[in-house]
Amino acid sequence: MKQIRNYILLMCISVGALGACDFTNTKEDEGNAVKMVYTEWSESVAITHLAKVLLQEKLEYDVTIKLANVHDVYEDLANGQAHVFADGWLPETHRTYIEKYPSGAFDQIGIIYPGARTGLIVPAYSKYQSIGDLATASSSEIIGIEAEAGVMMHAKSSIETYGLKNTKLLEMAEGKMLVKFTDAYSRRNEIVITGWEPHWLFARFDVRFLDDPNNVFGEKENIVAMGTKAFAELRPRAYRFFERMQLSEQQFNSLMYFVKQYEDPEIGVREWIKKNEYVVNQWIKGLKPEREKIM
Template identity: 35%
Template structure:
């Protein structure tokens, strides 16, 4: 056998071996999905979609959204059924949940500061007539509002604080109407269309302040809380199961303006995933900071 034939045979055998190995290897095993708790609140959808896009695109970490009410989110993270939640409001809004579950979960970090809860009214309502929660006691104000405070989902921190507020201000005869974020927003839209009076439970950041002129009512008794910080809370197993994602969330920071911009785009297009992608792609300096390992 001459040297050329031998070289050819060796080459064919080598190629065959590579093909056989490749065929036997099969597809790569996908990473375990990270279960992220979400609820259909604009701020949570904005933050969660940004984190999901950054993790999946840059760290190749699949993220699975799990819809759950806020109380179930805390319980699920504490039990390890959920890996992480990104809408933990402290020190007031979720104080009861935090106190109950804090020993069974990890505070991964503050995502943004400057959050605020309150009751708000359309700007066309004269401030001379209604500027404070205390003004709701006035008979004419109560009549124009039909004795109703438009709320969101029952059981949430804002609704719990609103129930305390009604008692603290002696707003006898007022009904805190449970609904949802979508129901609250629909109520505000209907009121604006006919310039009716409405008072709604709201929070910042939220895109509604960009769509409509709204103002918070003063809260002299402070029952709705002051400035809030929004935290990511993770299961006790999170750091060992998802070490790179754990480091990511320790660096994951947004501003109030960031969240509101993503919310506004997401609501306008009804596509929070695309809104999040556009934001991340437009802010490479933020992404670089988040991806420090």
């Protein structure tokens, strides 16, 4: 880097440059790579691609993202294979994954969304009001996502707690689950799925959570940016960005809905950024890399 800089300086002098040669570099001792890991869940895809676009295009980081299941997400963080996971659900839903590692293995950087919730979701027209009502059905299904997800563990517990002997819990990718929900909704059929908020589902359909009087799914949680312990020291500007990054319910649901409209999530992200420039500017204010001028 120093050789290149000296070469540029000599070139400027040799051509008799009267002005300054101006170029931008991140500090050499900070590094430039940010490795993010995420799951295929709608909010995880949206947050991760939003962060990637802003870190690359506004803060000039070299960002790579890796799709993994939630178990591998935390393993990559713990082993230092990734710097950030921006979709940690705490204190309950992801507790079992975190407890597999020594205390202090992860850094809770900042709350991206307060008041997140998981549970069983039905169309607003459903005859069912609470999870216990499913016990009255001669046979029923709860359509869920991948087995290792925290919401699925709670869904299994709800079947036992509410005595849903005739209810089956199906496992599939979130995308397939939502296709089934959309089809049932268009026909006004009964359907029960595992779900969470924020989610674009709430922006598109009239849906609600089933009441959970036994609190199987727990209280509202925070979606937290999780990092490696060394992240604050290695990438201080990126760390500060994730500390500031926080979304309201309306902002988060609209972000996911924009992302869903396009095959490439980054197209939806950029459309959302255009409509939320004030919010984004608060996250990146003062965090751009320093410019060095050579006379």
